Amino acid sequence: MRDEDGKIYVAVLNIKPEVPQGRVWLVKWLGNYIDCNIFRKVDYELETVKVSFPRHCIGNPQSLQFRSWVSRYRPESNDQNLWMALGRVNANERTFPRMI
Numbered sequence: 001m002r003d004e005d006g007k008i009y010v011a012v013l014n015i016k017p018e019v020p021q022g023r024v025w026l027v028k029w030l031g032n033y034i035d036c037n038i039f040r041k042v043d044y045e046l047e048t049v050k051v052s053f054p055r056h057c058i059g060n061p062q063s064l065q066f067r068s069w070v071s072r073y074r075p076e077s078n079d080q081n082l083w084m085a086l087g088r089v090n091a092n093e094r095t096f097p098r099m100i
Helices: 081-085
Strands: 009-016 019-028 039-043 048-052
Touching: 009 039, 009 048, 019 039
Parallel strands: none
Antiparallel strands: 009 019, 039 048
16 A cells, blocks of 8 residues: 555455464555554455554555555465565564564
8 A cells, every 4th residue: 555655555464274364464665564453354255355454553644545466475485575575674584573
């Protein structure tokens, strides 16, 4: 998401078989994780996901441009792109922020 000042934020929803409703977090692009109450709903029957959070978590912007994408992470692929997209300084550091 990009606000009217050009600040970029990323909401990440990570779904695995052992966590069917997923884990979600919000980050500033190439920055810090944002501690915020984030709602998510995964509907397997409709094949939809919904992620929402209060506007104040990202500074109450007047508007946001929004884009979405899907990525499948496979540990055996050794693909660092997802970690770089999350703004990790060290792509080899595979620790997650607090997830809810």
